[in-house]
Amino acid sequence: MTILTKILAQKAVEIEQLKQQAPTYVADAKQRPSLFETLNTTNRLHVIAEMKRASPSKGLIAEGANPVAQGMAYEQAGAACISVLTDECFFKGSFEDLQNVANAVSIPLLCKDFVIDEVQIDYAKAAGASVVLLIVAALDDMTLQRLHDYATSLDLDILVETHNVDELHRALRIGAKIIGVNNRNLHDFSIDLAHTEDIAAHFPFNEERIFISESGIWTSEDAARVAKAGAKAVLVGESLMRSDSVQSALQSLQVPLLAVKR
Ligand SMILES: O=C(O)c1ccccc1NCC(=O)[C@H](O)[C@H](O)COP(=O)(O)O
Numbered sequence: 001m002t003i004l005t006k007i008l009a010q011k012a013v014e015i016e017q018l019k020q021q022a023p024t025y026v027a028d029a030k031q032r033p034s035l036f037e038t039l040n041t042t043n044r045l046h047v048i049a050e051m052k053r054a055s056p057s058k059g060l061i062a063e064g065a066n067p068v069a070q071g072m073a074y075e076q077a078g079a080a081c082i083s084v085l086t087d088e089c090f091f092k093g094s095f096e097d098l099q100n101v102a103n104a105v106s107i108p109l110l111c112k113d114f115v116i117d118e119v120q121i122d123y124a125k126a127a128g129a130s131v132v133l134l135i136v137a138a139l140d141d142m143t144l145q146r147l148h149d150y151a152t153s154l155d156l157d158i159l160v161e162t163h164n165v166d167e168l169h170r171a172l173r174i175g176a177k178i179i180g181v182n183n184r185n186l187h188d189f190s191i192d193l194a195h196t197e198d199i200a201a202h203f204p205f206n207e208e209r210i211f212i213s214e215s216g217i218w219t220s221e222d223a224a225r226v227a228k229a230g231a232k233a234v235l236v237g238e239s240l241m242r243s244d245s246v247q248s249a250l251q252s253l254q255v256p257l258l259a260v261k262r
Pocket residue numbers: 003004050052055056057058182184186189214215216217235236237238239
């Protein structure tokens with residue numbers, strides 16, 4: 001059993017519990033800017049900054065981190081979006097974290113979880129998310145399309161995560177507009193930014209789609225490398241959580257985008 005299959009088995013159990021009750025989270029009703037529109041602006045690489053206390057690959061990263069303080073620091077430093085991990089078992093996050101961050105910031109807000117059922121999207125929306133993540137590797141084509149349509153019907157943006165060219169094609173077939181490449185292999189934890197470059201070579205760049213690079217981004221050289229491949233944004237967790245200065249760490253990743261028309 002790999003970590004992804006373990007996480008998905010745990011999600012199936014949690015979903016039955018979520019279905020026993022309606023979401024009790026009530027975030028302030030805020031109209032957040034669309035993630036798609038946000039990422040289509042400026043000529044610098046955008047940063048989606050993640051609130052990440054712990055992870056299966058690294059164990060504890062920032063156990064005592066305060067999600068509200070972290071979220072506000074990200075917003076002030078110029079993040080385009082904040083990602084909040086809501087998985088409790090493997091990442092020590094929660095929907096409560098998401099709701100608290102939602103009440104404190106105004107920028108787009110991603111509920112980062114392993115979504116396999118509509119009920120999780122209902123909870124994400126109730127807790128204030130404006131974006132949800134769908135991981136292609138975790139879903140069959142029909143479920144991927146169904147969840148994508150459901151999130152769209154709730155006016156949510158959807159980040160569709162891929163890890164290889166076959167998954168990119170599956171994401172394109174469902175009409176995904178925001179497509180991420182996770183540089184981390186969710187089965188063995190290895191990280192390689194070359195995944196971004198390999199998938200970029202097959203990505204049909206145009207103004208209707210956005211290409212994002214996720215995981216393993218630590219330095220401005222990493223950011224410049226994935227920007228060169230065509231990424232408009234990076235999704236960054238650990239390096240920001242461990243940084244003494246969120247402001248300078250985040251801003252060092254906002255490298256200029258190349259003047260190449262993609
Ligand atoms: O981070 C992990 O160990 C992990 C393990 C198994 C499934 C998912 C995992 N991470 C989720 C993510 O995608 C990252 O939190 C996110 O992309 C940020 O990555 P990083 O900047 O490397 O913390």
